[in-house]
Amino acid sequence: xxxxxxxxxxxxxxxxxxxxxxxxxxxxxxxxxxxxxxxxxxxxxxxxxxxxxxxxxxxxxxxxxxxxxxxxxxxxxxxxxxxxxxx
Numbered sequence: 001x002x003x004x005x006x007x008x009x010x011x012x013x014x015x016x017x018x019x020x021x022x023x024x025x026x027x028x029x030x031x032x033x034x035x036x037x038x039x040x041x042x043x044x045x046x047x048x049x050x051x052x053x054x055x056x057x058x059x060x061x062x063x064x065x066x067x068x069x070x071x072x073x074x075x076x077x078x079x080x081x082x083x084x085x086x087x
Contacts, residue, residue, distance in 0.1 A: 010046045012039030038084065048077035 006016045018033035038044050052073040055062060062069045062076070069079050 009050050012043040013046045044080045
């Protein structure tokens with residue numbers, strides 16, 4: 001995976017890999033940066049479902065616009081929708 005690679009999840013929904021910090025030390029987190037591109041309301045639901053499916057059951061944190069978000073599909077969808085409506 002190279003910085004700038006884009007993965008289309010569905011029509012109107014894409015993730016762009018922006019890089020990350022992979023650390024080998026046990027106590028340091030791995031940090032990944034992704035750019036989510038969503039064209040419409042249906043895209044938000046698809047993106048939320050995708051993120052939820054990839055993250056559920058893992059010991060991870062999800063931050064959207066510096067806001068830590070609970071790993072629940074409805075919560076992720078709500079935060080994504082709010083962020084899109086702000087812009």
